[in-house]
Amino acid sequence: MSAYPSFLFVCLGNICRSPLAEAAMRHEAEAAGLDLMIDSAGTGSWHIGKAPDPRSQAEALRHGIDISGYRARQVVTADFTRFDHIIAMDSSNFANLERLEPRSSRARLSMLLDHVPGWEGHDVDDPYFGGPEGFVTTWDQVSAAARNLVAAIRA
């Protein structure tokens, strides 16, 4: 059992944005020597069991991170007692999490860009229906948030 907080990153499909957030957080935590419990999930069920979108895999690999072994899963009620922080990629994901949250929840809900000064309340836009440049933006945003989250734990 780790004394450090645990983190669950959530988007819609768990194949584009939240796997990149998970990867960035794992990368930053490892660089800081912190053994954190980190995972990602989707509010939707369409992609359960699937590997991340090839464009997310390629973007992670550009940063030296192999996420080909990740598999999509859906948010479950137990996540609200298992994780200290549940972090939504956009306001739609956030609203879905509020709807799913049980009374017994001990998780703190936030949006990812709440952890990047100046970007509070903004969405990590869904890159699924766009071109590869959207995944570059996603990486920039999730890696900035991950750096700040890890810095906050160390402080």
Ligand code: 4NP
């Ligand atoms: P994600 O992106 O929520 O960042 O994983 C999406 C993936 C799939 C779909 C939508 C968003 N979809 O409609 O299938």
